[in-house]
Amino acid sequence: MKIKSIIFKIIIVSIFLFSNSYAQVVYQSQNITLLSNWTNPSIPAEPSHGLKYGGIWGWHDSQGKEYAIQGASDGTYFVDVTNPSNPIQVDFVQGRRTNCLYHEIKTYSHYAYLSSDDYSPNSFQIVDLQYLPDSVHVVMDSTLVFERAHTMWVDGDKLYAASANGGYAVNTQMAVYSLANPESPTLLRMIEDDYPTLLGSPAHDMLVRNDTIYASIGYYGLYIFHFNSTLNHFEYINSLTSYPSAGYNHSSALTADGHTLIFCDEVPSGLPIKALDVTNLQSLVVKSTFSSSAGATPHNPFMVGNNCFIAYYQEGLQVYDVSNPVNPILIGYFDTHNQSPLGGPFTPDPYAGAWGAYPFLPSGNVLVSDMQNGLFVLSTSAISGLSHPQKNNETVNIYPNPSNANEIITIALNNISIGDLLIELIDVEGRLISSFNTKSSEQINLMIPKLEEGVYLIKIKTDCDLLIKKLVINH
Numbered sequence: 440m441k442i443k444s445i446i447f448k449i450i451i452v453s454i455f456l457f458s459n460s461y462a463q464v465v466y467q468s469q470n471i472t473l474l475s476n477w478t479n480p481s482i483p484a485e486p487s488h489g490l491k492y493g494g495i496w497g498w499h500d501s502q503g504k505e506y507a508i509q510g511a512s513d514g515t516y517f518v519d520v521t522n523p524s525n526p527i528q529v530d531f532v533q534g535r536r537t538n539c540l541y542h543e544i545k546t547y548s549h550y551a552y553l554s555s556d557d558y559s560p561n562s563f564q565i566v567d568l569q570y571l572p573d574s575v576h577v578v579m580d581s582t583l584v585f586e587r588a589h590t591m592w593v594d595g596d597k598l599y600a601a602s603a604n605g606g607y608a609v610n611t612q613m614a615v616y617s618l619a620n621p622e623s624p625t626l627l628r629m630i631e632d633d634y635p636t637l638l639g640s641p642a643h644d645m646l647v648r649n650d651t652i653y654a655s656i657g658y659y660g661l662y663i664f665h666f667n668s669t670l671n672h673f674e675y676i677n678s679l680t681s682y683p684s685a686g687y688n689h690s691s692a693l694t695a696d697g698h699t700l701i702f703c704d705e706v707p708s709g710l711p712i713k714a715l716d717v718t719n720l721q722s723l724v725v726k727s728t729f730s731s732s733a734g735a736t737p738h739n740p741f742m743v744g745n746n747c748f749i750a751y752y753q754e755g756l757q758v759y760d761v762s763n764p765v766n767p768i769l770i771g772y773f774d775t776h777n778q779s780p781l782g783g784p785f786t787p788d789p790y791a792g793a794w795g796a797y798p799f800l801p802s803g804n805v806l807v808s809d810m811q812n813g814l815f816v817l818s819t820s821a822i823s824g825l826s827h828p829q830k831n832n833e834t835v836n837i838y839p840n841p842s843n844a845n846e847i848i849t850i851a852l853n854n855i856s857i858g859d860l861l862i863e864l865i866d867v868e869g870r871l872i873s874s875f876n877t878k879s880s881e882q883i884n885l886m887i888p889k890l891e892e893g894v895y896l897i898k899i900k901t902d903c904d905l906l907i908k909k910l911v912i913n914h
Contacts, residue, residue: 464476464777465777466755466773466774466775466777467772467773467774467777467780467781468771468772468773468774469771469772469773470758470770470771470772470819470821470822471756471758471771471772471773471805471817471818471819471821471822472773472817472818472821473773473815473816473817473818474523474524474804474816474817474818475520475523475524475525475526475815475816476812476813476814476815476816477507477509477518477526477528477813477814477816478812478813478814479511479516479528479813482511482512482513483512483513483537483538484512484811485512485537485538485539485540486538487540488540488788488790488791488810489788489790489811490512490540490790490810490811491511491512491810491811491813492509492510492511492512492794492808492809492810492811492812492813492814493510493511493512493539493540493541493542493794493795493808493810494510494541494542494543494544494794494795494808495507495508495509495510495544495794495795495796495797495806495807495808495814496508496544496545496546496551496795496797497520497546497797497799497800497806498546498549498551498568499800499801499893499894500549500568500569500571500892501892501913503521503801504519504521504571504572505519505520505521505800505801505802505804506518506519506520506521506529506568506571507520507526507797507806507814507816508544508546508551509808509813509814510539510542510543510544510553510555510808511539511542512537512538512539512540513533513534513537513539514531514532514533514534515531515532515534515542515544515551515553515564515566516528516530516531517529517530517531517532517568517571517575518814519571519572520800520804520806520816523802523804523816523818524816526814526816529571529572529573529574529575530571530574530575532553532564532566532575532577534553534555534561534562534564535555535560535561535562535580536555536557536560536561538557539555539557540556540557540790541555541556541557541589542554542555543555543556543588543589543590543591545591545592545593545598546568546593547593547596547598547618547621548621548891549567549568549569550565550566550567550568550578550621550622551565551566551568551575552564552565552591552593552598552624553565553566554585554587554588554589554591554600555587556587556588556589556590556602557587558587559586559587561582561586561587562580562581562582562586562587563579563580563581563582563583563584563585563586563587563588563606564577564579564580565577565578565579565621565622566578567622578622579622579623581606582605582606583606583607584606584607584616584623584624584626585600585603585604585605585606585607585614586604586605586606587603587604587605588600588601588602588603588604589601589602589641589642589643589644590602590642590643590644590645590690592645592646592647593618594647594648594649594650595649595650596617596618596619597615597616597617597618597627597647597650597666597668598615598616598617598618598624599613599614599615599616599645599647599652600613600614600615600616601613601641601642601643601644601645601654602641602642602643607625607626611629611630611631611641612629612630612631612638612640612641612642613629613630613638613641613642613645613652613654614626614627614628614629614630615627615628615666627671628666628671628672628673630642630664630673632673633672633673633674634673634675637662637675638654638656638659638662639656639658639659640656640657640658640659641656641657642654642655642656642662643655643656643657643687643688643689643690644689644690644691646690646691646692646693646700647666648693648697648870649870650665650666650667650668651663651664651665651676651720652664652665652666652673653691653693653700653702653717655688655689655690655691655702656688657687657688657689658686658687658688659680659688660678660679660680660681660682660685660688661678661679661680661688661691661700661702661715661723662675662677662678663675663676663677663678663717663720664676676720676721677720677721677723679715679723679725682713682715682725683713683725683728684704684710684711684713684728685704686704686705686706686707686710687704687705687706688702688704689702689703689704689705689706689738689739690702690703690705690738690739690740691703691740692740692741692742692747693717693742694742694744694745694761694762695742695743695744695745695865695896695898696745697717697718697871698716698717698718698764699714699715699716699717699726699745699761699764700714700715700717701713701714701715701740701742701747701749701759701761702715702740703736703737703738703739703740703749704737705736705738708734708735708736708752708789709730709734709735709736710730710736710737711728711729711730711737712728712729712730712737712740712749712759712767713725713727713728714726714727714728714729714761714764714765714767715764716764726764726765727764727765727766727767729759729767731749731751731754731757731769731772731781734753734782734783734785735751735752735753735754735782735783735785735792736751736752736753736789737749737750737751737752737757738750738751738752738793738794738795739794739795739796741795741796741797741798741799743798743799744896744907745760745761745762746758746759746760746761746770746798746822747759747760747761747767748796748798748805749796750792750793750794750795750796750807750808751792751793752789752790752791752792752793753776753779753783753785753786753789753791753792754772754774754776754779754781754792754793755772755773755774755775755776755792755793755807755809755815756772756773756775756793756796756805756807756815756817757769757771757772758770758771758772758819758822770822771819771821771822773807773815773817775792775793775807775809775812775815776791776792776793776809776811776812777812778791778811779791779792790810791810791811792809792810792811793807793808793809793810794808794809794810795807795808796808798819799894800894801893801894801909801911803818803819803820803909804816804817804818804819805817805818805819835850835851835852835897835899835906835908836850836851837849837850837851837897837908837910838851840909840910840911841911841912841913842887842910842911842912842913843887843912843913844887844888844889844890844912845886845887845888845889846886846887847884847885847886847887848884848885848887848910849882849883849884849885850862850882850883850884850885850897850899851882852882852883852899859876859877860876860877860883860899860900861874861875861876861898861899861900862874862875862876862877862883862885862897862898862899862900863896863897863898863900864885864887864888864895864896864897864910865895865896865897865898866893866895866896872888872890872895873888887910887912890912891912892912892913893911893912894909894910894911894912895909895910895911895912896908896909896910897909897910
Protein backbone atom coordinates (compact mmCIF):
# COMPACT_ATOMS: atom_id res chain seq x y z
CA MET A 440 0.00 0.00 0.00
CA LYS A 441 2.82 2.37 0.83
CA ILE A 442 4.57 1.74 -2.52
CA LYS A 443 1.29 2.19 -4.39
CA SER A 444 0.66 5.42 -2.51
CA ILE A 445 4.10 6.78 -3.44
CA ILE A 446 3.62 5.82 -7.09
CA PHE A 447 0.18 7.45 -7.09
CA LYS A 448 1.63 10.68 -5.68
CA ILE A 449 4.41 10.68 -8.28
CA ILE A 450 1.81 10.29 -11.04
CA ILE A 451 -0.32 13.11 -9.64
CA VAL A 452 2.68 15.45 -9.32
CA SER A 453 3.80 14.56 -12.84
CA ILE A 454 0.35 15.30 -14.23
CA PHE A 455 0.28 18.61 -12.34
CA LEU A 456 3.68 19.69 -13.65
CA PHE A 457 2.85 18.55 -17.17
CA SER A 458 -0.50 20.32 -17.24
CA ASN A 459 0.98 23.54 -15.86
CA SER A 460 3.78 23.59 -18.39
CA TYR A 461 1.21 23.47 -21.16
CA ALA A 462 -1.28 25.70 -19.37
CA GLN A 463 1.14 28.60 -19.54
CA VAL A 464 -0.45 31.32 -21.65
CA VAL A 465 1.27 32.07 -24.94
CA TYR A 466 0.80 35.62 -26.22
CA GLN A 467 1.36 36.63 -29.81
CA SER A 468 3.91 39.43 -29.96
CA GLN A 469 6.62 41.19 -31.91
CA ASN A 470 9.41 43.35 -30.42
CA ILE A 471 7.52 43.52 -27.10
CA THR A 472 8.06 41.12 -24.20
CA LEU A 473 5.95 40.24 -21.17
CA LEU A 474 7.46 41.15 -17.81
CA SER A 475 4.42 40.29 -15.69
CA ASN A 476 0.64 40.05 -15.57
CA TRP A 477 -1.19 41.18 -12.42
CA THR A 478 -4.78 40.16 -11.64
CA ASN A 479 -6.93 40.13 -8.53
CA PRO A 480 -9.37 37.18 -8.43
CA SER A 481 -11.68 39.03 -6.03
CA ILE A 482 -12.57 41.70 -8.63
CA PRO A 483 -16.15 41.06 -9.80
CA ALA A 484 -17.02 40.98 -13.50
CA GLU A 485 -19.71 43.54 -14.31
CA PRO A 486 -22.74 41.72 -15.78
CA SER A 487 -23.23 43.38 -19.18
CA HIS A 488 -19.85 42.56 -20.76
CA GLY A 489 -17.91 40.57 -18.18
CA LEU A 490 -15.49 43.48 -17.77
CA LYS A 491 -13.24 43.52 -14.70
CA TYR A 492 -10.56 46.08 -15.60
CA GLY A 493 -10.88 49.49 -17.24
CA GLY A 494 -8.82 52.65 -17.42
CA ILE A 495 -5.17 52.72 -16.40
CA TRP A 496 -2.54 55.33 -15.60
CA GLY A 497 0.87 55.40 -13.98
CA TRP A 498 2.88 57.41 -11.48
CA HIS A 499 6.42 57.45 -10.08
CA ASP A 500 8.01 59.13 -7.09
CA SER A 501 11.32 60.95 -6.66
CA GLN A 502 12.99 57.76 -5.41
CA GLY A 503 12.40 55.98 -8.70
CA LYS A 504 9.55 53.77 -7.54
CA GLU A 505 6.93 53.16 -10.23
CA TYR A 506 3.24 52.42 -9.82
CA ALA A 507 0.32 51.32 -11.94
CA ILE A 508 -3.05 52.86 -11.09
CA GLN A 509 -5.56 50.31 -12.34
CA GLY A 510 -9.26 51.03 -12.63
CA ALA A 511 -11.60 48.12 -12.04
CA SER A 512 -15.29 47.34 -11.72
CA ASP A 513 -15.22 47.92 -7.95
CA GLY A 514 -12.69 50.74 -7.56
CA THR A 515 -9.04 51.61 -8.10
CA TYR A 516 -6.00 49.42 -7.41
CA PHE A 517 -2.52 50.77 -6.75
CA VAL A 518 0.20 48.35 -7.83
CA ASP A 519 3.94 48.73 -7.26
CA VAL A 520 5.67 47.82 -10.53
CA THR A 521 9.18 49.00 -9.58
CA ASN A 522 10.23 45.38 -9.94
CA PRO A 523 8.36 44.77 -13.20
CA SER A 524 8.57 40.99 -12.86
CA ASN A 525 6.88 41.08 -9.44
CA PRO A 526 4.00 43.60 -9.28
CA ILE A 527 2.60 44.08 -5.77
CA GLN A 528 -0.78 45.53 -4.86
CA VAL A 529 -0.12 48.17 -2.20
CA ASP A 530 -3.58 49.74 -1.76
CA PHE A 531 -7.16 49.92 -3.02
CA VAL A 532 -9.75 52.71 -3.08
CA GLN A 533 -13.35 51.55 -3.16
CA GLY A 534 -15.64 53.26 -5.66
CA ARG A 535 -19.11 54.54 -4.76
CA ARG A 536 -20.64 51.73 -6.76
CA THR A 537 -19.70 48.33 -8.17
CA ASN A 538 -20.18 46.91 -11.68
CA CYS A 539 -18.47 49.93 -13.24
CA LEU A 540 -17.73 49.87 -16.96
CA TYR A 541 -15.87 53.18 -17.09
CA HIS A 542 -12.94 54.31 -15.00
CA GLU A 543 -10.83 57.36 -15.76
CA ILE A 544 -7.53 58.22 -14.05
CA LYS A 545 -5.13 61.14 -14.39
CA THR A 546 -2.35 62.48 -12.16
CA TYR A 547 -1.03 65.90 -11.19
CA SER A 548 1.98 66.30 -8.89
CA HIS A 549 1.46 63.61 -6.22
CA TYR A 550 -2.30 63.42 -6.68
CA ALA A 551 -4.45 61.00 -8.66
CA TYR A 552 -7.87 62.08 -9.97
CA LEU A 553 -10.43 59.30 -10.31
CA SER A 554 -13.81 59.38 -12.04
CA SER A 555 -16.38 56.96 -13.37
CA ASP A 556 -19.07 57.64 -15.95
CA ASP A 557 -21.39 54.94 -14.64
CA TYR A 558 -24.71 56.08 -13.27
CA SER A 559 -25.52 57.31 -9.76
CA PRO A 560 -24.55 56.84 -7.06
CA ASN A 561 -21.07 57.95 -8.04
CA SER A 562 -18.38 60.44 -7.01
CA PHE A 563 -15.17 62.22 -7.97
CA GLN A 564 -12.18 61.06 -5.93
CA ILE A 565 -8.79 62.66 -5.29
CA VAL A 566 -6.03 60.47 -3.86
CA ASP A 567 -2.73 61.65 -2.36
CA LEU A 568 0.05 59.33 -3.56
CA GLN A 569 2.99 60.76 -1.60
CA TYR A 570 2.72 58.14 1.17
CA LEU A 571 3.32 55.20 -1.16
CA PRO A 572 4.43 52.46 -0.93
CA ASP A 573 2.85 52.43 2.53
CA SER A 574 -0.63 53.58 1.44
CA VAL A 575 -2.62 56.19 -0.42
CA HIS A 576 -4.80 58.83 1.27
CA VAL A 577 -8.22 59.79 -0.10
CA VAL A 578 -8.51 63.59 0.25
CA MET A 579 -11.80 63.94 -1.65
CA ASP A 580 -14.68 61.56 -2.30
CA SER A 581 -17.51 63.88 -3.23
CA THR A 582 -20.00 65.13 -5.82
CA LEU A 583 -18.99 68.76 -5.18
CA VAL A 584 -16.75 69.11 -8.25
CA PHE A 585 -18.80 66.64 -10.33
CA GLU A 586 -20.45 63.33 -9.67
CA ARG A 587 -19.17 61.64 -12.80
CA ALA A 588 -17.21 62.41 -15.96
CA HIS A 589 -16.42 60.21 -18.91
CA THR A 590 -12.82 61.32 -19.42
CA MET A 591 -10.31 63.79 -17.95
CA TRP A 592 -7.07 65.43 -19.05
CA VAL A 593 -4.50 67.42 -17.07
CA ASP A 594 -2.71 70.25 -18.89
CA GLY A 595 -0.42 72.38 -16.77
CA ASP A 596 -2.35 73.38 -13.65
CA LYS A 597 -5.77 72.74 -15.18
CA LEU A 598 -8.05 69.72 -15.24
CA TYR A 599 -10.31 69.25 -18.27
CA ALA A 600 -13.37 66.99 -17.99
CA ALA A 601 -15.61 65.62 -20.73
CA SER A 602 -19.31 64.90 -20.16
CA ALA A 603 -19.22 66.08 -16.55
CA ASN A 604 -22.40 65.77 -14.53
CA GLY A 605 -23.31 67.15 -11.14
CA GLY A 606 -21.41 69.45 -8.80
CA TYR A 607 -20.20 72.85 -10.02
CA ALA A 608 -20.79 72.00 -13.67
CA VAL A 609 -24.33 70.64 -13.29
CA ASN A 610 -24.37 68.97 -16.73
CA THR A 611 -21.77 70.07 -19.26
CA GLN A 612 -20.36 68.80 -22.52
CA MET A 613 -16.87 69.91 -21.48
CA ALA A 614 -15.43 71.92 -18.60
CA VAL A 615 -12.09 73.15 -17.28
CA TYR A 616 -11.08 73.39 -13.61
CA SER A 617 -8.22 75.12 -11.81
CA LEU A 618 -5.76 72.93 -9.88
CA ALA A 619 -4.28 75.88 -7.97
CA ASN A 620 -5.41 73.88 -4.94
CA PRO A 621 -4.86 70.29 -6.13
CA GLU A 622 -7.08 68.91 -3.39
CA SER A 623 -10.03 71.12 -4.36
CA PRO A 624 -10.39 71.85 -8.11
CA THR A 625 -12.57 74.86 -8.90
CA LEU A 626 -14.63 75.38 -12.04
CA LEU A 627 -13.21 77.97 -14.44
CA ARG A 628 -15.47 77.61 -17.48
CA MET A 629 -17.93 75.36 -19.26
CA ILE A 630 -18.00 75.12 -23.05
CA GLU A 631 -21.70 76.10 -22.95
CA ASP A 632 -20.75 79.45 -21.44
CA ASP A 633 -19.24 80.43 -24.79
CA TYR A 634 -20.84 78.07 -27.32
CA PRO A 635 -24.25 76.95 -26.06
CA THR A 636 -25.29 75.32 -29.36
CA LEU A 637 -22.04 74.52 -31.21
CA LEU A 638 -21.49 70.91 -30.17
CA GLY A 639 -24.08 68.37 -31.21
CA SER A 640 -23.38 66.12 -28.22
CA PRO A 641 -21.12 65.98 -25.14
CA ALA A 642 -17.40 65.56 -25.66
CA HIS A 643 -16.38 61.95 -25.33
CA ASP A 644 -12.69 62.62 -24.81
CA MET A 645 -10.15 65.38 -25.28
CA LEU A 646 -6.41 65.79 -25.64
CA VAL A 647 -5.07 69.15 -24.40
CA ARG A 648 -1.65 70.66 -25.04
CA ASN A 649 -0.84 74.22 -23.99
CA ASP A 650 -4.58 74.90 -23.67
CA THR A 651 -5.31 73.80 -27.25
CA ILE A 652 -8.05 71.22 -27.02
CA TYR A 653 -8.60 68.40 -29.50
CA ALA A 654 -12.08 67.22 -28.52
CA SER A 655 -13.62 63.99 -29.78
CA ILE A 656 -17.38 64.60 -30.12
CA GLY A 657 -18.54 61.13 -31.13
CA TYR A 658 -20.54 61.04 -34.37
CA TYR A 659 -20.11 64.83 -34.73
CA GLY A 660 -16.37 64.47 -35.35
CA LEU A 661 -13.33 66.31 -34.06
CA TYR A 662 -13.50 69.89 -32.69
CA ILE A 663 -10.51 72.07 -31.83
CA PHE A 664 -10.66 74.87 -29.26
CA HIS A 665 -8.25 77.07 -27.36
CA PHE A 666 -8.87 77.97 -23.75
CA ASN A 667 -7.81 81.57 -23.18
CA SER A 668 -6.75 81.64 -19.54
CA THR A 669 -6.48 85.43 -19.47
CA LEU A 670 -10.03 85.99 -20.69
CA ASN A 671 -11.38 82.75 -19.17
CA HIS A 672 -12.94 81.93 -22.52
CA PHE A 673 -13.14 78.98 -24.93
CA GLU A 674 -12.19 79.97 -28.49
CA TYR A 675 -13.37 77.82 -31.39
CA ILE A 676 -10.60 77.11 -33.94
CA ASN A 677 -11.85 74.48 -36.39
CA SER A 678 -13.61 71.13 -36.75
CA LEU A 679 -13.36 67.98 -38.84
CA THR A 680 -16.84 66.53 -39.32
CA SER A 681 -16.29 64.51 -42.51
CA TYR A 682 -13.33 62.26 -43.24
CA PRO A 683 -12.56 58.77 -44.63
CA SER A 684 -13.98 55.83 -42.62
CA ALA A 685 -15.68 58.18 -40.18
CA GLY A 686 -17.53 56.77 -37.20
CA TYR A 687 -17.76 57.60 -33.51
CA ASN A 688 -14.77 59.93 -32.99
CA HIS A 689 -13.35 58.53 -29.75
CA SER A 690 -9.85 59.69 -28.74
CA SER A 691 -6.57 61.12 -30.03
CA ALA A 692 -2.82 61.56 -29.47
CA LEU A 693 -0.44 64.25 -30.72
CA THR A 694 3.13 63.81 -31.95
CA ALA A 695 5.90 65.58 -30.03
CA ASP A 696 6.34 68.20 -32.74
CA GLY A 697 2.59 68.92 -32.72
CA HIS A 698 2.26 68.31 -36.46
CA THR A 699 0.28 65.05 -36.54
CA LEU A 700 -2.83 64.05 -34.60
CA ILE A 701 -3.60 60.33 -34.48
CA PHE A 702 -7.25 59.62 -33.71
CA CYS A 703 -9.48 56.57 -33.36
CA ASP A 704 -13.14 55.93 -34.19
CA GLU A 705 -14.70 53.36 -31.87
CA VAL A 706 -18.01 52.53 -33.57
CA PRO A 707 -18.68 50.62 -35.76
CA SER A 708 -16.06 47.99 -34.99
CA GLY A 709 -12.94 47.68 -37.07
CA LEU A 710 -12.57 51.23 -38.42
CA PRO A 711 -9.00 52.27 -39.26
CA ILE A 712 -6.88 54.81 -37.37
CA LYS A 713 -6.47 58.27 -38.93
CA ALA A 714 -3.32 60.40 -39.21
CA LEU A 715 -4.35 64.06 -39.39
CA ASP A 716 -2.02 66.89 -40.38
CA VAL A 717 -2.61 69.66 -37.82
CA THR A 718 0.38 71.82 -38.75
CA ASN A 719 -2.11 74.46 -39.86
CA LEU A 720 -5.19 74.24 -37.66
CA GLN A 721 -7.19 76.18 -40.25
CA SER A 722 -6.50 73.48 -42.86
CA LEU A 723 -6.95 69.95 -41.50
CA VAL A 724 -5.86 67.17 -43.85
CA VAL A 725 -6.10 63.39 -43.28
CA LYS A 726 -2.75 62.08 -44.51
CA SER A 727 -3.50 58.36 -44.16
CA THR A 728 -5.64 55.69 -42.56
CA PHE A 729 -4.13 52.49 -41.20
CA SER A 730 -5.20 49.44 -39.23
CA SER A 731 -3.86 46.51 -37.24
CA SER A 732 -6.16 44.06 -39.02
CA ALA A 733 -9.68 43.93 -40.34
CA GLY A 734 -12.24 43.72 -37.55
CA ALA A 735 -10.19 44.90 -34.56
CA THR A 736 -11.06 48.27 -33.02
CA PRO A 737 -8.48 50.87 -31.92
CA HIS A 738 -9.63 52.31 -28.60
CA ASN A 739 -7.11 54.68 -26.99
CA PRO A 740 -3.84 56.06 -28.47
CA PHE A 741 -0.87 57.46 -26.51
CA MET A 742 2.19 59.15 -27.98
CA VAL A 743 5.86 59.15 -26.97
CA GLY A 744 7.82 61.21 -29.48
CA ASN A 745 6.59 59.83 -32.80
CA ASN A 746 5.81 56.36 -31.48
CA CYS A 747 2.08 55.83 -31.06
CA PHE A 748 1.00 53.21 -28.51
CA ILE A 749 -2.55 52.08 -29.26
CA ALA A 750 -4.75 50.00 -26.96
CA TYR A 751 -6.81 47.79 -29.24
CA TYR A 752 -10.02 45.96 -28.51
CA GLN A 753 -9.39 42.25 -29.17
CA GLU A 754 -5.71 42.72 -30.08
CA GLY A 755 -3.87 44.27 -27.14
CA LEU A 756 -1.09 46.82 -27.62
CA GLN A 757 0.00 47.95 -31.08
CA VAL A 758 2.91 50.39 -31.58
CA TYR A 759 3.31 52.47 -34.74
CA ASP A 760 6.08 54.75 -35.93
CA VAL A 761 4.14 57.74 -37.26
CA SER A 762 7.09 60.00 -38.02
CA ASN A 763 5.92 59.80 -41.63
CA PRO A 764 2.14 60.26 -41.31
CA VAL A 765 1.64 59.24 -44.93
CA ASN A 766 3.08 55.82 -44.15
CA PRO A 767 2.77 54.78 -40.47
CA ILE A 768 4.75 51.60 -39.74
CA LEU A 769 3.80 48.89 -37.23
CA ILE A 770 6.97 48.37 -35.17
CA GLY A 771 5.69 46.18 -32.35
CA TYR A 772 2.67 44.51 -30.82
CA PHE A 773 1.60 42.37 -27.87
CA ASP A 774 -1.80 40.67 -27.91
CA THR A 775 -3.01 40.77 -24.29
CA HIS A 776 -6.31 39.17 -25.31
CA ASN A 777 -5.21 35.63 -26.07
CA GLN A 778 -8.86 34.54 -26.15
CA SER A 779 -8.96 35.69 -29.78
CA PRO A 780 -5.93 35.46 -32.08
CA LEU A 781 -4.49 38.36 -34.04
CA GLY A 782 -6.60 38.92 -37.11
CA GLY A 783 -9.61 37.13 -35.60
CA PRO A 784 -12.00 35.52 -35.39
CA PHE A 785 -12.92 37.91 -32.59
CA THR A 786 -15.33 37.49 -29.70
CA PRO A 787 -18.83 38.81 -30.50
CA ASP A 788 -18.73 41.34 -27.63
CA PRO A 789 -16.51 44.30 -28.58
CA TYR A 790 -15.66 45.01 -24.91
CA ALA A 791 -12.72 42.62 -24.87
CA GLY A 792 -8.97 43.17 -24.93
CA ALA A 793 -6.95 46.29 -24.15
CA TRP A 794 -8.77 49.32 -22.75
CA GLY A 795 -5.82 51.64 -22.26
CA ALA A 796 -2.05 51.92 -21.90
CA TYR A 797 0.53 54.05 -20.09
CA PRO A 798 3.91 54.35 -21.87
CA PHE A 799 5.37 57.22 -19.78
CA LEU A 800 7.23 55.46 -16.93
CA PRO A 801 10.92 56.41 -16.46
CA SER A 802 11.90 52.75 -16.90
CA GLY A 803 10.37 52.71 -20.37
CA ASN A 804 8.12 49.81 -19.39
CA VAL A 805 4.55 50.04 -20.67
CA LEU A 806 1.43 49.36 -18.63
CA VAL A 807 -1.59 47.89 -20.42
CA SER A 808 -5.04 47.19 -19.00
CA ASP A 809 -6.88 44.24 -20.54
CA MET A 810 -10.58 44.23 -19.68
CA GLN A 811 -10.66 40.53 -18.86
CA ASN A 812 -7.00 39.64 -18.23
CA GLY A 813 -5.82 42.46 -15.97
CA LEU A 814 -2.66 44.55 -15.81
CA PHE A 815 0.24 43.75 -18.13
CA VAL A 816 3.74 45.12 -17.61
CA LEU A 817 5.57 45.03 -20.94
CA SER A 818 9.09 45.79 -22.12
CA THR A 819 9.45 47.67 -25.41
CA SER A 820 13.24 47.95 -25.23
CA ALA A 821 13.55 46.16 -28.55
CA ILE A 822 11.76 49.01 -30.33
CA SER A 823 13.18 52.00 -28.44
CA GLY A 824 14.49 54.58 -30.87
CA LEU A 825 13.21 52.86 -34.01
CA SER A 826 11.40 56.04 -34.94
CA HIS A 827 14.74 57.84 -35.18
CA PRO A 828 17.56 55.33 -35.73
CA GLN A 829 21.00 56.53 -34.71
CA LYS A 830 24.27 55.73 -36.42
CA ASN A 831 26.46 53.28 -34.52
CA ASN A 832 29.23 55.83 -33.97
CA GLU A 833 26.87 58.50 -32.61
CA THR A 834 26.36 58.75 -28.88
CA VAL A 835 24.72 61.27 -26.61
CA ASN A 836 25.40 61.32 -22.89
CA ILE A 837 23.67 63.61 -20.40
CA TYR A 838 24.95 64.20 -16.89
CA PRO A 839 24.03 64.55 -14.16
CA ASN A 840 21.03 62.37 -14.93
CA PRO A 841 18.86 62.26 -12.82
CA SER A 842 19.22 66.00 -12.37
CA ASN A 843 17.72 68.74 -10.23
CA ALA A 844 15.64 71.64 -11.50
CA ASN A 845 17.60 74.91 -11.89
CA GLU A 846 20.77 72.89 -12.46
CA ILE A 847 23.23 72.98 -15.35
CA ILE A 848 23.45 69.71 -17.24
CA THR A 849 26.13 68.71 -19.73
CA ILE A 850 25.22 67.15 -23.05
CA ALA A 851 28.22 65.23 -24.40
CA LEU A 852 28.13 64.62 -28.16
CA ASN A 853 30.27 62.29 -30.23
CA ASN A 854 30.46 62.53 -34.04
CA ILE A 855 27.32 64.60 -34.37
CA SER A 856 26.98 66.21 -37.77
CA ILE A 857 28.78 69.55 -38.02
CA GLY A 858 26.58 72.61 -38.19
CA ASP A 859 23.71 74.23 -36.35
CA LEU A 860 21.92 72.36 -33.58
CA LEU A 861 18.42 72.84 -32.23
CA ILE A 862 18.04 71.47 -28.72
CA GLU A 863 14.54 71.09 -27.31
CA LEU A 864 13.34 70.14 -23.83
CA ILE A 865 9.99 68.34 -24.03
CA ASP A 866 7.81 66.59 -21.47
CA VAL A 867 6.52 63.05 -22.10
CA GLU A 868 3.16 64.42 -23.22
CA GLY A 869 4.96 66.17 -26.07
CA ARG A 870 4.75 69.75 -24.75
CA LEU A 871 7.71 71.97 -25.67
CA ILE A 872 9.17 73.50 -22.49
CA SER A 873 12.21 75.32 -23.89
CA SER A 874 14.55 75.32 -26.87
CA PHE A 875 17.72 77.01 -28.07
CA ASN A 876 19.98 77.04 -31.10
CA THR A 877 23.72 76.46 -30.91
CA LYS A 878 26.69 75.20 -32.90
CA SER A 879 27.80 71.58 -32.74
CA SER A 880 30.35 70.92 -30.04
CA GLU A 881 31.63 67.98 -28.05
CA GLN A 882 30.04 69.36 -24.91
CA ILE A 883 27.08 71.68 -24.44
CA ASN A 884 26.00 73.10 -21.09
CA LEU A 885 22.28 73.64 -20.62
CA MET A 886 20.49 75.28 -17.71
CA ILE A 887 17.42 73.27 -16.75
CA PRO A 888 14.44 75.48 -15.82
CA LYS A 889 12.30 74.90 -12.75
CA LEU A 890 10.39 71.69 -13.48
CA GLU A 891 8.21 69.23 -11.65
CA GLU A 892 9.71 65.84 -10.90
CA GLY A 893 9.37 63.43 -13.79
CA VAL A 894 10.73 62.22 -17.10
CA TYR A 895 11.54 64.63 -19.94
CA LEU A 896 13.06 64.30 -23.40
CA ILE A 897 16.08 66.13 -24.79
CA LYS A 898 15.77 66.35 -28.59
CA ILE A 899 18.86 67.30 -30.59
CA LYS A 900 18.16 68.23 -34.21
CA THR A 901 20.64 68.82 -37.01
CA ASP A 902 20.16 69.03 -40.75
CA CYS A 903 20.37 65.26 -41.07
CA ASP A 904 20.05 63.81 -37.56
CA LEU A 905 17.47 63.66 -34.80
CA LEU A 906 18.61 62.25 -31.47
CA ILE A 907 16.45 61.81 -28.39
CA LYS A 908 17.55 61.11 -24.81
CA LYS A 909 15.62 60.83 -21.56
CA LEU A 910 16.24 63.24 -18.70
CA VAL A 911 14.92 62.47 -15.20
CA ILE A 912 14.27 65.38 -12.84
CA ASN A 913 14.43 64.67 -9.10
CA HIS A 914 14.09 67.35 -6.44
